[in-house]
Amino acid sequence: MNDILSILVNHSPALIVAVPLFGAFLTPLVGMINDKLRNVFVIFITLLTGFFAVILVNEVFTNGIKTYCFGAENPSVNPVVRIFFEVDGMSAFMALIAVILPIVAVIYSWGFAKEETGQSKYYTLILLMTAGILGMVLTGDMFNFFVFLEITSISSAALVAFWTNKKNSVQAAFKYIVISSIGALMVLFAIAIFYGQYNALNMAVIANSIGFGFLDKIALVVLIAALTMKAAIAPMHMWLPDAYSGAPSPVTVVIVGTTLASLYGVFRVVFTIYGKQFLTILRSFGDFAVTPSLIIGVFIVVLAVLTMIIGVFMALKSNNFKRMIGYAAVAEIGYMILAVGSAISTYFIPTGTTTVTMAEHGKMALTGGIFHMINDALDIGLLFLVAGAVYYATKETSLNKLGGLSRKMKYTTVFFLIGLFAVSGLPPMNGFASKLIIYQSTYQVNPVLAIVAILCSIMLLAVFVKVFHSAFLGPEISSIKNVKEVPRSMLIAMGILAALIIFFGLFPEFVITNIVEPAKNALLNSSEYISAILGGV
Amino acid sequence: MIPLANPVPYIAVIGLVLVGLFAVVFKRNLIKIVIGITIIESGVNLFLITLGYRENSIAPIYTSSPGGLMSLPVPQALTLTSIVIGVAVLALMISFIVHIYRHYNTLDASKIRGDEE
Amino acid sequence: MSGMSKIVKTIASLAFPFVMIYGLYIIAHGHLTPGGGFQGGAIVASGAAMILVAYGSVWTMGKVKEKHLSTLESTGAIVFIGTAILGLLFAGVFFNNFLFDSNLIFNIVPTGGSTVGILNSAGTLPIMNFAVGLKVVAGLFAIVLVMAYATTKMGGNEK
Numbered sequence: 001m002n003d004i005l006s007i008l009v010n011h012s013p014a015l016i017v018a019v020p021l022f023g024a025f026l027t028p029l030v031g032m033i034n035d036k037l038r039n040v041f042v043i044f045i046t047l048l049t050g051f052f053a054v055i056l057v058n059e060v061f062t063n064g065i066k067t068y069c070f071g072a073e074n075p076s077v078n079p080v081v082r083i084f085f086e087v088d089g090m091s092a093f094m095a096l097i098a099v100i101l102p103i104v105a106v107i108y109s110w111g112f113a114k115e116e117t118g119q120s121k122y123y124t125l126i127l128l129m130t131a132g133i134l135g136m137v138l139t140g141d142m143f144n145f146f147v148f149l150e151i152t153s154i155s156s157a158a159l160v161a162f163w164t165n166k167k168n169s170v171q172a173a174f175k176y177i178v179i180s181s182i183g184a185l186m187v188l189f190a191i192a193i194f195y196g197q198y199n200a201l202n203m204a205v206i207a208n209s210i211g212f213g214f215l216d217k218i219a220l221v222v223l224i225a226a227l228t229m230k231a232a233i234a235p236m237h238m239w240l241p242d243a244y245s246g247a248p249s250p251v252t253v254v255i256v257g258t259t260l261a262s263l264y265g266v267f268r269v270v271f272t273i274y275g276k277q278f279l280t281i282l283r284s285f286g287d288f289a290v291t292p293s294l295i296i297g298v299f300i301v302v303l304a305v306l307t308m309i310i311g312v313f314m315a316l317k318s319n320n321f322k323r324m325i326g327y328a329a330v331a332e333i334g335y336m337i338l339a340v341g342s343a344i345s346t347y348f349i350p351t352g353t354t355t356v357t358m359a360e361h362g363k364m365a366l367t368g369g370i371f372h373m374i375n376d377a378l379d380i381g382l383l384f385l386v387a388g389a390v391y392y393a394t395k396e397t398s399l400n401k402l403g404g405l406s407r408k409m410k411y412t413t414v415f416f417l418i419g420l421f422a423v424s425g426l427p428p429m430n431g432f433a434s435k436l437i438i439y440q441s442t443y444q445v446n447p448v449l450a451i452v453a454i455l456c457s458i459m460l461l462a463v464f465v466k467v468f469h470s471a472f473l474g475p476e477i478s479s480i481k482n483v484k485e486v487p488r489s490m491l492i493a494m495g496i497l498a499a500l501i502i503f504f505g506l507f508p509e510f511v512i513t514n515i516v517e518p519a520k521n522a523l524l525n526s527s528e529y530i531s532a533i534l535g536g537v
Numbered sequence: 538m539i540p541l542a543n544p545v546p547y548i549a550v551i552g553l554v555l556v557g558l559f560a561v562v563f564k565r566n567l568i569k570i571v572i573g574i575t576i577i578e579s580g581v582n583l584f585l586i587t588l589g590y591r592e593n594s595i596a597p598i599y600t601s602s603p604g605g606l607m608s609l610p611v612p613q614a615l616t617l618t619s620i621v622i623g624v625a626v627l628a629l630m631i632s633f634i635v636h637i638y639r640h641y642n643t644l645d646a647s648k649i650r651g652d653e654e
Numbered sequence: 655m656s657g658m659s660k661i662v663k664t665i666a667s668l669a670f671p672f673v674m675i676y677g678l679y680i681i682a683h684g685h686l687t688p689g690g691g692f693q694g695g696a697i698v699a700s701g702a703a704m705i706l707v708a709y710g711s712v713w714t715m716g717k718v719k720e721k722h723l724s725t726l727e728s729t730g731a732i733v734f735i736g737t738a739i740l741g742l743l744f745a746g747v748f749f750n751n752f753l754f755d756s757n758l759i760f761n762i763v764p765t766g767g768s769t770v771g772i773l774n775s776a777g778t779l780p781i782m783n784f785a786v787g788l789k790v791v792a793g794l795f796a797i798v799l800v801m802a803y804a805t806t807k808m809g810g811n812e813k
């Protein structure tokens with residue numbers, strides 16, 4: 001038994017991408033036999049992917065970086081010619097997020113998509129999206145990253161337009177695919193610059209031999225611009241509320257995973273590929289040295305403040321249930337970027353300067369930002385599932401036409417309350433734990449940042465309390481008097497997310513030391529990433 | 538980067554990307570936006586292939602080859618993958634345009650609004 | 655859309671087998687000459703699109719159901735990933751080329767340098783070429799067929 005388990009662990013980076021791909025193309029054939037059999041098959045495939053992810057994560061967190069070469073057992077490292085998957089702490093962390101979301105989405109879809117036509121293609125595309133997100137976070141090769149990015153964006157755009165009889169969905173899908181396609185072409189442009197200069201596509205080889213000349217600066221700017229456009233950071237955030245509200249609700253939960261994986265791409269480029277060049281001094285004014293890390297960090301912090309403010313104010317103004325949660329998602333991404341940006345600008349200090357305690361605050365900020373990624377995925381996922389349940393019961397999305405739902409839909413109301421507490425950072429939910437770390441660490445960097453963050457949190461609380469009062473409390477509206485509670489599969493899916501939120505909120509120390517700390521150490525340690533493939537260079 | 542003797546392919550790449558960006562940003566017909574994206578993709582594919590060329594080299598095929606210096610085959614594989622992805626994205630964008638026309642009866646991008654509130 | 659005149663239909667029917675053979679030649683020789691799965695599949699799909707334009711989408715939709723094309727496409731993808739998983743089962747690494755230098759088909763190891771290419775070489779590459787070619791033919795033809803049929807329906811119900 002132990003022997004089989006160790007064989008599975010050795011091959012798990014390949015199996016974790018191959019199993020959803022294989023299942024995605026078997027689904028139409030199984031669907032021709034029977035509908036219920038296909039639903040059970042899809043849930044089985046996602047649970048099997050989750051099993052492989054858990055054993056891979058366990059292996060990486062205890063034994064360090066795991067590499068896997070496709071196609072050869074003893075690949076040559078001089079030069080590197082094969083495609084490698086390189087799983088370090090941050091990749092394993094993102095893989096955990098990327099398997100929880102599709103499991104919940106597929107269980108929810110059992111009840112939600114029961115009367116739709118074209119269900120086989122719906123499940124095929126969800127499994128393709130899962131394979132794409134997992135490939136994007138596990139790979140160690142730049143062009144492989146581009147291919148999986150395109151797989152994910154094509155299948156998610158097709159799913160956003162799944163309800164082709166609605167005006168809103170189709171135009172949102174067109175906007176999404178145009179912006180996504182231009183972003184991916186710019187990523188390919190930067191990859192071509194890297195290939196032309198260093199004759200390598202492997203991330204570790206590029207990170208080992210990178211300089212900071214004129215072409216490298218162009219590649220950095222193009223990569224950060226294109227990947228932050230895919231991650232919906234202001235001022236490139238306009239596609240997110242349209243796409244998140246036009247898609248069916250379980251699809252939105254998986255698209256949240258896509259957005260977070262593009263954000264992982266930004267971190268991988270900034271921390272690992274350019275990690276060696278962070279301390280080159282570009283210009284020095286006396287004792288104060290301007291390094292690339294300072295410039296990138298300040299730029300990301302400015303974008304983060306802009307994102308938070310825009311997200312919160314548009315959410316205050318909005319009247320549509322799903323669009324409001326979409327704007328709240330934009331604000332939450334701002335929080336993550338704020339923490340990571342302040343970590344970049346303070347942790348990497350050149351030797352000879354005196355601010356050493358700032359490095360400690362930088363490390364704590366990075367921990368808070370990474371912890372907030374998984375919290376945000378769970379919270380926004382739960383809120384979108386609640387919005388989908390309200391839509392399934394009442395067929396309404398405008399807040400002016402909803403009211404008094406708590407009488408008939410008790411469980412949904414409780415889940416919305418849990419989501420509300422989590423998003424606005426109130427104890428005992430997980431949002432409180434990660435936001436407290438972000439407030440504390442960004443206050444040391446600059447007090448204004450922490451004040452802006454706290455104010456945005458308070459305004460998010462105001463937005464969601466308004467939604468709760470108008471949609472769930474209050475008198476019943478006559479047009480939606482006869483609503484019933486949603487089917488049991490949707491309640492089970494929402495319950496899984498709510499249980500995880502409460503667990504992360506009650507035991508944040510356990511989560512931080514076991515799950516977030518390895519990810520943070522892996523990001524800050526780019527030389528370990530390089531030597532795992534190049535063998536001690 | 539090994540510089541080519543004449544920089545004409547690189548200038549063509551920049552020209553194609555700029556023309557494509559102009560079409561995407563400033564044109565209002567949806568089909569012209571899609572054509573702009575195709576032009577950007579052609580520019581990036583040209584950039585990829587140009588990087589693999591060496592002076593006085595032949596095609597990298599072993600079957601009955603006359604021998605000599607061969608140009609790099611890796612960028613050609615990357616370009617092929619990019620062309621396939623471009624075909625899939627183009628097919629998806631055009632089918633979205635068919636659906637949009639069925640709902641809104643116009644192809645003007647400024648008249649297509651969702652339910653924004 | 656409706657079909658074209660009798661001359662066009664006859665010439666398209668005459669030309670289609672040649673186009674198909676040329677496309678299959680490019681798929682099959684993918685490991686020796688330029689070409690391979692996608693290129694050959696695109697050529698065969700272009701030939702099929704020529705038949706679609708000549709005979710009209712209503713006639714073609716009657717002969718070829720979209721469900722069969724979906725099944726063909728899924729079969730192509732399953733053969734591709736199945737071959738990769740067989741590499742895992744038989745030789746220990748995912749995507750390994752386990753037919754190269756073995757005793758089954760496609761196992762001749764060619765000598766180096768410039769040779770006249772041997773069709774029976776290069777392991778799992780021809781199998782994957784055929785799988786990708788099948789998928790590309792089914793996929794591209796389905797795209798063209800469904801778009802032509804959709805504009806027929808849209809032009810028919812004027813509203």
